Amino acid sequence: MSIVVVGSVAFDSIETPFGKADRTIGGAATYFSVAASFFSSVQLVGVVGSDFGSEEMRIFEGRPIDLTGLTRLEQGRTFYWSGAYGYDLNVANTLDTQLNVFAQFKPTLPESYRNASVVFLANIDPELQLEVLAQVDHPRIVALDTMNYWISSKRDALAEVMKKSDLILVNEGELRQFTGEANLVRGARRILDLGSKIVVVKRGEYGVLMISGEKIFAAPAFPLENVFDPTGAGDSFAGGFLGYLASCRDLDDRELRRATVYGSVVASFVVEAFGLGRILEISRDEIDSRFEEFKALTHFDSMRS
Amino acid sequence: MSIVVVGSVAFDSIETPFGKADRTIGGAATYFSVAASFFSSVQLVGVVGSDFGSEEMRIFEGRPIDLTGLTRLEQGRTFYWSGAYGYDLNVANTLDTQLNVFAQFKPTLPESYRNASVVFLANIDPELQLEVLAQVDHPRIVALDTMNYWISSKRDALAEVMKKSDLILVNEGELRQFTGEANLVRGARRILDLGSKIVVVKRGEYGVLMISGEKIFAAPAFPLENVFDPTGAGDSFAGGFLGYLASCRDLDDRELRRATVYGSVVASFVVEAFGLGRILEISRDEIDSRFEEFKALTHFDSMRS
Numbered sequence: 001m002s003i004v005v006v007g008s009v010a011f012d013s014i015e016t017p018f019g020k021a022d023r024t025i026g027g028a029a030t031y032f033s034v035a036a037s038f039f040s041s042v043q044l045v046g047v048v049g050s051d052f053g054s055e056e057m058r059i060f061e062g063r064p065i066d067l068t069g070l071t072r073l074e075q076g077r078t079f080y081w082s083g084a085y086g087y088d089l090n091v092a093n094t095l096d097t098q099l100n101v102f103a104q105f106k107p108t109l110p111e112s113y114r115n116a117s118v119v120f121l122a123n124i125d126p127e128l129q130l131e132v133l134a135q136v137d138h139p140r141i142v143a144l145d146t147m148n149y150w151i152s153s154k155r156d157a158l159a160e161v162m163k164k165s166d167l168i169l170v171n172e173g174e175l176r177q178f179t180g181e182a183n184l185v186r187g188a189r190r191i192l193d194l195g196s197k198i199v200v201v202k203r204g205e206y207g208v209l210m211i212s213g214e215k216i217f218a219a220p221a222f223p224l225e226n227v228f229d230p231t232g233a234g235d236s237f238a239g240g241f242l243g244y245l246a247s248c249r250d251l252d253d254r255e256l257r258r259a260t261v262y263g264s265v266v267a268s269f270v271v272e273a274f275g276l277g278r279i280l281e282i283s284r285d286e287i288d289s290r291f292e293e294f295k296a297l298t299h300f301d302s303m304r305s
Numbered sequence: 306m307s308i309v310v311v312g313s314v315a316f317d318s319i320e321t322p323f324g325k326a327d328r329t330i331g332g333a334a335t336y337f338s339v340a341a342s343f344f345s346s347v348q349l350v351g352v353v354g355s356d357f358g359s360e361e362m363r364i365f366e367g368r369p370i371d372l373t374g375l376t377r378l379e380q381g382r383t384f385y386w387s388g389a390y391g392y393d394l395n396v397a398n399t400l401d402t403q404l405n406v407f408a409q410f411k412p413t414l415p416e417s418y419r420n421a422s423v424v425f426l427a428n429i430d431p432e433l434q435l436e437v438l439a440q441v442d443h444p445r446i447v448a449l450d451t452m453n454y455w456i457s458s459k460r461d462a463l464a465e466v467m468k469k470s471d472l473i474l475v476n477e478g479e480l481r482q483f484t485g486e487a488n489l490v491r492g493a494r495r496i497l498d499l500g501s502k503i504v505v506v507k508r509g510e511y512g513v514l515m516i517s518g519e520k521i522f523a524a525p526a527f528p529l530e531n532v533f534d535p536t537g538a539g540d541s542f543a544g545g546f547l548g549y550l551a552s553c554r555d556l557d558d559r560e561l562r563r564a565t566v567y568g569s570v571v572a573s574f575v576v577e578a579f580g581l582g583r584i585l586e587i588s589r590d591e592i593d594s595r596f597e598e599f600k601a602l603t604h605f606d607s608m609r610s
Contacts, residue, residue: 017487087487182322182392183529183530183531183532184528185528185529185530186530203511206508206511206512207511207523207525209525209528215601216528216602217602217603217605218512218525218528218602218603219603220512220514220523220525223489223490223514223521223523224488224490225488225490225491226488227488254605254606257604257605257606258605258606258608260605261605288608291607291608292607292608295605295607296520297521297522297523298522298523298524298603298604298605299562299603299604300522300559300562300563300565300566300600300603301559301562301563302596302597302600303563303593303596303597
């Protein structure tokens with residue numbers, strides 16, 4: 001099963017209380033692809049500029065990531081983001097955003113991508129997300145990410161994408177902004193009312209809530225002694241979650257819970273170093289080992305067991 | 306097995322975005338006692354004024370709560386706290402504190418309390434907490450709660466109590482304030498280095514982390530569609546946790562995890578209404594039923610199962 005992801009490939013300059021990184025490779029589609037590639041093959045759609053050369057492309061090497069849909073525009077520069085975090089690593093303060101080649105991004109899916117079983121619409125203009133959906137044939141799962149900017153500027157288009165999506169990933173602030181509902185469970189149900197099957201509420205260092213129908217699954221973030229850089233955690237969560245799901249025969253509650261844990265595990269590695277530093281060096285075995293540690297972290301014996 | 310609790314019995318005036326309550330019965334020792342009484346017998350040490358009459362005393366009726374140590378001072382008024390919460394129910398803004406009879410509180414344990422197996426030192430002056438410990442004979446568990454005020458004003462005395470405690474309950478802000486450590490896991494280990502066996506880090510609507518030695522157990526808060534008033538959630542958590550533990554033969558990791566879940570469950574009922582409104586109407590069966598729901602909320606099948 002293959003996953004199509006449409007989103008940014010970027011250079012990030014990041015500062016946290018624990019250090020900084022200058023022009024490290026980032027972008028939602030990048031983090032997602034690397035994370036998902038531990039579980040399934042990925043087909044990436046994005047755009048880079050002339051400053052994204054063969055050296056940068058090496059991060060994708062040796063992984064099942066199809067780059068047919070990654071356009072390189074020689075006359076432009078790659079999307080650039082600069083941000084800083086304080087001790088509250090849940091909040092990024094954007095210092096600079098240079099869209100560069102991303103400003104003209106019009107996602108066109110190669111013919112070979114159109115029958116993907118899973119589509120991840122990373123955080124881009126919801127009108128472009130709708131254009132992507134018009135180019136795929138009946139995927140099994142459509143998953144959507146977004147941000148506060150689109151909620152306020154393109155709410156109607158975003159609601160339209162939500163109606164066509166099976167899974168919606170939002171953070172707490174976005175959920176409250178979109179629904180006007182302070183309570184997360186009620187807010188999530190409002191989003192489900194639009195037509196999707198699953199809402200994952202991302203709570204940063206506190207973990208996630210996955211809400212599907214009447215069922216709720218809560219996964220904490222893996223407690224780490226060293227968190228260096230939260231950049232990419234949300235997209236890596238999505239990559240681990242959808243990568244695992246794409247490899248499953250059934251999409252039942254049992255697999256959705258495992259997918260949530262795999263997403264949390266992959267994200268927990270990402271934050272252990274700046275940028276892609278940690279995720280590029282781990283193996284599937286290390287992921288599976290931390291998956292088992294997650295059980296020790298959260299399970300208890302009920303009184304009936 | 307009996308539990309001694311030393312702390313405040315109070316009147317609270319509370320305002321949240323969902324309503325308000327005027328002079329409702331509150332206080333750390335009150336919430337703790339009612340919560341713990343579902344599991345074990347409780348011996349309360351506290352002080353009230355003449356305004357705390359037989360009508361108010363009825364909240365303790367029909368529960369295994371020994372009030373021998375509750376002093377009633379006819380010439381004074383009961384401790385009064387007034388606070389307000391915004392939509393972020395994790396943060397209480399204190400509007401007024403009137404210590405009243407609590408200003409002269411010198412806890413004296415009745416003879417019948419001195420061989421209690423569990424002692425809960427609710428949030429009071431750490432020098433008084435030390436005086437309480439001098440009055441008990443080798444309890445099996447000493448548990449400690451505190452607040453930012455004592456961390457800044459009586460740090461040495463507080464560190465002294467920590468050394469003599471087995472279990473320390475702190476919220477995230479208090480942990481960071483006391484240890485100067487942003488990372489919660491590292492902060493908790495610093496506290497364990499002082500000599501206690503277990504640290505429970507309270508994270509409000511995000512749940513708790515229980516850290517003992519190298520082991521970490523994460524419990525989310527039970528996701529509720531209606532949260533009215535977080536007042537008393539921390540003390541009710543402590544009551545459920547220690548109440549359950551006091552009823553256990555073994556104090557191993559298995560029981561500590563169950564205790565954490567029972568604490569979370571009792572606290573989840575408390576926040577569903579103002580003051581003691583909800584906890585006074587629930588039964589042990591309802592607690593046990595939600596305990597089982599907690600399993601559905603957090604458990605997943607590992608790949609090996």
